[in-house]
Amino acid sequence: xxxxxxVLTGDGQPAGPGPRDSYLNHxxxxxxxxxxxxxxxxxIMYLAVILASFxxxxxxxxxxxxxxxxPGQTIMTADTYNKMFTLHGAVMIFLFIIPGIPATLxxxxxxxxxxxKDVALPRLNLASxxxxxxxxxxxxxxxxxxxxDTGWTFYTPYSTxxxxxxxxxxxxxxxxxxxxxFTGLNFIVTIHKMRPEGMTWFRxxxxxWGIYSTAIIQVLATPVLGITLLLLIAERTLGVxxxxxxxxxxxxxxxxxxxxxxxxxxxxxxxxxxAIMSEVISVFSGKHIFGYRFxxxxxxxxxxxxxxVWGHHMFTSGQxxxxxMIFSALTFSVAIPSAxxxxxxxxxxxxxxxxxxxPMLYAxxxxxxxxxGGLTGLFLGSLSTDIHLHDTYFVVAHFxxxxxxxxxxxxxxxxxxxxxKIFGRMYSERWAQVSALLIFVGFNLTFFTQFVMGSHGMPRxxxxxxxxxxAYHQASTVGSFILMIGxxxxxxYLLHSLVRGExxxxxxxxxATLEWETASPPPYFNxxxxxxxxDPYDLDALSWDPSIKGYVRRDPSSVLAAPRGAD
Amino acid sequence: xxxxxxxxxDGLAVDHHFENADQQYQSAKLGMWVFLATEILFxxxxxxxxxxxxxxxxxxxxxxxxxxxxxxxxxxTVILICSSLTAAWAVRAAQLKQIRxxxxxxxxxxxxxxxxxxxxAVEYNSKWKHxxxxxxxxxxxxxxxxxxxxxxxxxxFETGAEEGVVEDVTALQKVGDGVLxxxxxxxxxxxxxxxxxxxxxxxxxxxxxxxxxxxxxxGTEESSEKVIEVEPANAQTFFSxxxxxxxxxxxxxxxxxxxxxxxxxxxxxxxxxxxxxxxxDMVALYWHVVDLIWIYLFxxxxxxx
Amino acid sequence: MSAHExxxxxxxxxxxxxxxxxxxIFGTWLTVSASNVDLGFLNIWIGxxxxxxxxxxxxxxxxxxxxxxxxxxxxxLSAFFFLFLFIGFAMMDTAQYQIDLIPGYSPGMGG
Numbered sequence: 001x002x003x004x005x006x007v008l009t010g011d012g013q014p015a016g017p018g019p020r021d022s023y024l025n026h027x028x029x030x031x032x033x034x035x036x037x038x039x040x041x042x043x044i045m046y047l048a049v050i051l052a053s054f055x056x057x058x059x060x061x062x063x064x065x066x067x068x069x070x071p072g073q074t075i076m077t078a079d080t081y082n083k084m085f086t087l088h089g090a091v092m093i094f095l096f097i098i099p100g101i102p103a104t105l106x107x108x109x110x111x112x113x114x115x116x117k118d119v120a121l122p123r124l125n126l127a128s129x130x131x132x133x134x135x136x137x138x139x140x141x142x143x144x145x146x147x148x149d150t151g152w153t154f155y156t157p158y159s160t161x162x163x164x165x166x167x168x169x170x171x172x173x174x175x176x177x178x179x180x181x182f183t184g185l186n187f188i189v190t191i192h193k194m195r196p197e198g199m200t201w202f203r204x205x206x207x208x209w210g211i212y213s214t215a216i217i218q219v220l221a222t223p224v225l226g227i228t229l230l231l232l233i234a235e236r237t238l239g240v241x242x243x244x245x246x247x248x249x250x251x252x253x254x255x256x257x258x259x260x261x262x263x264x265x266x267x268x269x270x271x272x273x274x275a276i277m278s279e280v281i282s283v284f285s286g287k288h289i290f291g292y293r294f295x296x297x298x299x300x301x302x303x304x305x306x307x308x309v310w311g312h313h314m315f316t317s318g319q320x321x322x323x324x325m326i327f328s329a330l331t332f333s334v335a336i337p338s339a340x341x342x343x344x345x346x347x348x349x350x351x352x353x354x355x356x357x358x359p360m361l362y363a364x365x366x367x368x369x370x371x372x373g374g375l376t377g378l379f380l381g382s383l384s385t386d387i388h389l390h391d392t393y394f395v396v397a398h399f400x401x402x403x404x405x406x407x408x409x410x411x412x413x414x415x416x417x418x419x420x421k422i423f424g425r426m427y428s429e430r431w432a433q434v435s436a437l438l439i440f441v442g443f444n445l446t447f448f449t450q451f452v453m454g455s456h457g458m459p460r461x462x463x464x465x466x467x468x469x470x471a472y473h474q475a476s477t478v479g480s481f482i483l484m485i486g487x488x489x490x491x492x493y494l495l496h497s498l499v500r501g502e503x504x505x506x507x508x509x510x511x512a513t514l515e516w517e518t519a520s521p522p523p524y525f526n527x528x529x530x531x532x533x534x535d536p537y538d539l540d541a542l543s544w545d546p547s548i549k550g551y552v553r554r555d556p557s558s559v560l561a562a563p564r565g566a567d
Numbered sequence: 568x569x570x571x572x573x574x575x576x577d578g579l580a581v582d583h584h585f586e587n588a589d590q591q592y593q594s595a596k597l598g599m600w601v602f603l604a605t606e607i608l609f610x611x612x613x614x615x616x617x618x619x620x621x622x623x624x625x626x627x628x629x630x631x632x633x634x635x636x637x638x639x640x641x642x643x644t645v646i647l648i649c650s651s652l653t654a655a656w657a658v659r660a661a662q663l664k665q666i667r668x669x670x671x672x673x674x675x676x677x678x679x680x681x682x683x684x685x686x687x688a689v690e691y692n693s694k695w696k697h698x699x700x701x702x703x704x705x706x707x708x709x710x711x712x713x714x715x716x717x718x719x720x721x722x723x724f725e726t727g728a729e730e731g732v733v734e735d736v737t738a739l740q741k742v743g744d745g746v747l748x749x750x751x752x753x754x755x756x757x758x759x760x761x762x763x764x765x766x767x768x769x770x771x772x773x774x775x776x777x778x779x780x781x782x783x784x785x786g787t788e789e790s791s792e793k794v795i796e797v798e799p800a801n802a803q804t805f806f807s808x809x810x811x812x813x814x815x816x817x818x819x820x821x822x823x824x825x826x827x828x829x830x831x832x833x834x835x836x837x838x839x840x841x842x843x844x845x846x847x848d849m850v851a852l853y854w855h856v857v858d859l860i861w862i863y864l865f866x867x868x869x870x871x872x
Numbered sequence: 873m874s875a876h877e878x879x880x881x882x883x884x885x886x887x888x889x890x891x892x893x894x895x896x897i898f899g900t901w902l903t904v905s906a907s908n909v910d911l912g913f914l915n916i917w918i919g920x921x922x923x924x925x926x927x928x929x930x931x932x933x934x935x936x937x938x939x940x941x942x943x944x945x946x947x948x949l950s951a952f953f954f955l956f957l958f959i960g961f962a963m964m965d966t967a968q969y970q971i972d973l974i975p976g977y978s979p980g981m982g983g
Contacts, residue, residue, distance in 0.1 A: 117584035120594040185601045192943070193594045194584075220954050223605045227612030231811070239703025240807040242616055247702040248801030252969070253619060256962050257612060307954055311961070320968030323961065592881075593941070600944040604951035611955035618959050619966045637904065644900050652893045655884060655934040662883045848936075855935050859927050866919045870907035 007548050009506045010517040010559035011527050016548035017503030017520070022424065026524040037122035038524065042129050043108030044422070049136065050104055053095035054408075060088035062484060065446075065477040071465050078463040082149035083164070085461055089152030094173045095136050097407060098180055098265060101272035102187065102218075103132070105414045106211050108422055110187060112515035112522065113205050115196040115531025115559075120189040124182050131179035139172030151461060153262070156243040156254040160235045167236055170229040177222045177229070180268075184218025187211055196514075197561040199533035205513045206295050206536075210275020213299035217264045217271070217306060225261035228254070252318045259310035267306040269403055270370075271299060273410030274341055277363055280413050281345045283511045284360035285352030288537040291344035298337035305334040312381050316390045324383055331381035338374055342367065357509070358432035362413035365440050369405025373398060376451065391461075394454030400447045412439075412490075419494070420508045424521040425501030431493040438486030445479025505550025510542045516551070517559055530561035592845055599849045603856050606819075610860055613812045617867060620804055630798060631805025632871040634699055636690065640869035643686050647858045650679035654851040657830075661844035669839060669847070673831045676854070680824045687817055694806070701810045705803035812864055819857050826850045882939035892933045899926040 007015040014020065023040045027033075033041055063084045067074045076084070107125065111118050119125050142148060142165040150159040150166060159166050191212050195204065232254075234240045241247025243254040282289040289295065311319055311327030319327075345367065354360065376398040379385045389395060420426055450458075453472040458465060465473065507516040513536045518526060534541065541558065542551040553559065585591040621628050657672035659665075698706040830847055833839065839847070903922045907915065932938045937945045 189594050189598045223609035227609050241702025248804045260958050320965050322968050323965040600947045604947050607951035615959050615962050619962050622963050641904050648896045655889050659884050855930050862923050866923045
């Protein structure tokens with residue numbers, strides 16, 4: 001019978017639960033957080049502000065859905081409604097989902113998975129966070145001084161002529177873009193230069209392949225958003241006339257500029273989500289991931305192919321027929337690597353020992369919802385059907401299924417998976433299940449109805465609508481309230497766990513990746529020893545130890561690098 | 568011809584999360600190259616705008632580039648090439664711990680950078696004086712005291728308000744498709760003595776000579792023949808693109824000056840005497856990309872024919 | 873990352889720096905001269921070729937890519953690849969839809 005206090009992780013840290021010194025209390029006071037170089041603290045700060053942004057975006061969503069309960073005016077004027085959907089989109093995309101998983105879970109977990117003490121460029125990491133704060137402040141300020149009513153896509157010529165606070169919002173997004181670029185840059189350098197002994201590229205956890213592929217897109221695509229927004233600001237302030245027909249410019253060119261970034265951007269959103277899925281599905285099926293190389297290469301393929309398809313957002317914009325056909329054909333290619341991943345995850349689950357813990361509930365939701373989202377993308381990518389569906393609620397439903405049903409659900413899976421590691425606490429599994437169920441039901445009620453009404457012709461961004469759509473809208477709004485309740489419950493039990501949750505062992509789930517070899521929560525310095533990587537999905541290397549209610553490595557020395565000779 | 572040196576690790580502070588100095592150096596280098604890739608794509612957007620407009624409206628570019636002084640552009644190119652030399656030399660000096668040489672090279676680089684901005688200021692000022700600005704602010708106007716090229720409205724041309732400058736009103740008929748739209752302006756230049764009269768569809772602009780910037784002077788030869796080149800629709804687009812591209816580039820030059828100043832101050836504090844040279848290397852890499860971008864800007868904006 | 877390796881950093885010689893400088897100045901003179909000769913559509917391509925030659929010299933020698941890890945060059949070049957993709961599609965599409973523009977429909981449009 002082992003004594004809980006003597007059970008150790010591979011790194012020699014305490015494997016059992018217990019109050020302890022960690023990065024959380026290493027250094028006190030607000031300034032020690034704001035000026036930290038510790039990737040874990042930076043990740044937590046990002047988590048706080050990003051979840052706050054999700055809440056803010058959600059508030060705008062509730063305003064939208066409430067207004068749409070009835071045709072015509074319900075609670076606001078049409079002008080205000082235009083601002084609501086613009087702000088919902090802009091906040092959710094620029095403040096929440098783009099930084100999303102990489103800035104929070106990526107920052108926290110990446111160095112730990114590498115057995116490293118930090119990311120390669122910690123000061124740049126802090127700079128990224130401060131840029132996020134500055135950009136978000138400017139964006140929020142724009143909301144206060146009058147908000148924006150152009151839609152989050154800021155299409156010209158309306159965006160260059162409307163009286164709303166376009167410059168402020170786009171300036172905020174511009175600054176946020178640099179935050180994203182620097183985060184991606186940091187992750188690329190870290191993964192290239194700081195892998196431990198034994199961790200060749202194909203022995204990396206798949207979470208890192210996903211984060212790496214995301215970083216490629218962040219670094220190559222975001223600068224184009226930067227120049228696009230800069231040109232828009234110059235257009236409004238100076239009148240440079242690149243996109244304004246009255247001054248000799250070309251508004252379709254604006255759309256080319258905008259979507260060259262914004263299409264790859266949606267893969268910035270989904271790749272980290274898929275990355276989380278590879279970890280969670282393997283661990284909670286108790287099985288080695290199936291098709292490791294296929295999943296790894298498919299992440300790179302998605303990153304590269306994502307740059308070839310942006311025109312599918314422009315089929316009805318005035319883009320030439322030749323270009324339309326080329327982009328439609330290319331769009332089908334990008335579906336393939338995503339499908340490859342889904343098949344490999346299913347194969348991982350097959351004949352596995354499935355544990356329906358909260359992370360896995362979200363993973364299963366992901367598989368179902370992302371499949372629907374992805375498949376409906378094919379209708380939109382197909383030129384002929386898109387002519388009918390473009391700018392209808394079908395599009396809105398599609399992207400919510402992939403961004404919310406995909407990314408957000410996977411984000412929740414990741415939060416629940418790594419929560420014990422990050423905070424050293426377990427949350428209430430019972431309440432987590434309730435919340436997951438409400439979110440799943442609420443989500444489908446909100447958005448499936450939108451597929452139907454979209455294909456029946458209900459346009460998106462419309463304040464007023466025909467009577468025959470009323471029932472769909474009302475069902476959708478009811479769904480949104482169920483969603484909201486689900487999230488409020490989640491906030492409740494997660495916050496509660498921070499003060500009253502059961503203390504977590506180092507490895508509550510039995511994962512084989514290196515972050516589980518540190519205590520929960522990890523010490524400031526992450527690891528005592530030089531770590532060595534084995535197979536990140538060799539789950540049989542772990543065994544359950546009831547005295548600590550967690551898993552331990554059967555052979556702790558297998559993750560320690562051989563001691564070095566004198567240099 | 569080339570030397571190799573060991574990267575000294577003795578006494579070289581390495582950040583706690585790195586195993587050794589080489590890992591730290593290579594990480595910084597890779598990080599900088601990734602950043603430079605982002606700069607290419609950032610500027611690249613403006614090259615997209617350039618390409619699209621030049622492809623579809625070449626006449627706008629052929630017209631507009633006359634107002635750029637090729638010699639000043641070439642001068643700026645030479646200035647930046649020299650600054651790249653001094654920046655690369657500064658890296659060498661830092662690597663060899665030649666602190667005085669390093670400080671000298673850093674100062675020279677900044678001097679060249681200021682020189683570049685000075686030339687640009689002269690060019691911008693001339694554009695401002697002639698109203699040759701971006702789209703909304705494009706209001707070109709005449710300045711008789713200056714060059715022999717002038718820009719006048721059709722009305723003034725027809726009413727002879729510019730008597731003494733333009734002699735042959737009938738040349739108007741031979742321009743373009745023979746008709747000037749109501750609001751079109753014409754660019755009237757001195758024709759070279761040997762040029763045939765009023766072959767106005769073909770551009771017969773004399774090469775830009777040394778001298779005052781902006782509207783290029785012809786020189787001292789007078790000719791009774793006037794060649795009229797019609798300002799195309801949307802001529803202002805050229806200037807929008809010109810100011811966007813050179814403006815953004817100029818902002819990056821300013822940023823570079825700031826970075827070199829930081830290096831210079833570090834050198835004065837004795838930072839480089841231990842052999843840390845990475846930051847000089849990184850700033851120099853950035854500066855070379857600024858030079859590279861200008862090489863293409865010079866070609867694409869000033870050397871259109 | 874093993875700490876056993878000795879690392880070498882290449883230091884450029886003064887001679888090398890000056891030779892490249894001379895080549896760059898020459899390239900500038902060449903490009904200006906070429907622009908004074910009317911070669912029709914070739915002008916732009918010759919100009920781009922010379923400019924690219926200069927860029928390669930700067931990148932290889934001043935920016936040390938000649939002695940660096942090849943991956944750094946790969947990163948830099950990949951940016952150009954995606955940029956050309958963007959330029960290519962934008963040029964193709966805008967050229968294709970010029971014919972759809974209604975002359976005089978918008979006051980400022982070329983038509």
